Amino acid sequence: MKKFCIIFFTLLLIWFPAGARDVSFPNLSGGEISYEEIKMMPKAILFVWTTWCPHCREELDKLRKKSIFFENISIFYVNAGEAMNKVEKYADYKDFAGTTRERTILDSNSYLVRRFSVSAVPTYIFLKNGEIVGKTYFLTEKLIEKIYGVD
Template sequence: MKKTTRNILRVGIILSVTILLGLTLWFNLTSDTQAVQVGDEAIDFQLETLNGDSIQLSEVNSEKGVILNFWGTWCKPCREEMPDMNRIYNEGHENYEIIAINVSEDEQQINQFLSSLDEELDFPIALDRNRDVTKAYQVGPLPTTIAINKDGVVVDKKEYQLTVDDIYNFVEQSTSE
């Protein structure tokens, strides 16, 4: 290949990469979509649960605070925090509800995951098959947990494995007025 042809090719590649980077930055900086933050109103949704029922956030949240826990079967921190959540949930959940939202996995994977746990989970497992709720809440890493108080306002959001103290704090915040 001639030196001139190589130089033209290099300049073309550099220009293409620069234009693509510029467009990516422009779209990211001008996008109106923002992650749900503490202080925002919760986004309502309706999902099917693993046992075939339907669960709607606004119906549950009209009487109780809600803790949304986004998780996946492949997520080791999700596996580790679920038994603690279940134990705390079973201490009494009259004023709050935990909804574990599985992010787009099939029921066979979920059932295998659940059967591998030492104890059965007592809170509802919702199926976000199309990731609509995950996208609406702009959930990135799993697990992500969001506390919503009785007024329908997001009061806490964590994007990591919760400790027992974190779970108690989520319960407290979701039940606060």
């Protein structure tokens, strides 16, 4: 029994090392955004995307055009596993600026992808005070109203 307990707790330490520390992600503005910062937002949408995905590119364009609708919701553009230079090149091509650059984060180690069990892109993850309240592959204003209510 003692041997079992030692093995069990060793495996726990291997599988869950991130619980003791905060995880940060580089953004396109040269800074970092921590997972704790994201969790502290009252309302947040994580949009998980890649540069090679045509549906992701369409959704990204829609999100950027409708940003006024999301004035009370923090949107983070989570790139799933691509290199910084590739994402920067795409962002330059699409004229990402200001808040979009600051909130475009690179999940190069797939922390968020694993954390939220993302199996396909694009994926939208809806958070309310750090808790997941929804997940989908599309976004409509009606869906946002249903999830977050109307302010």
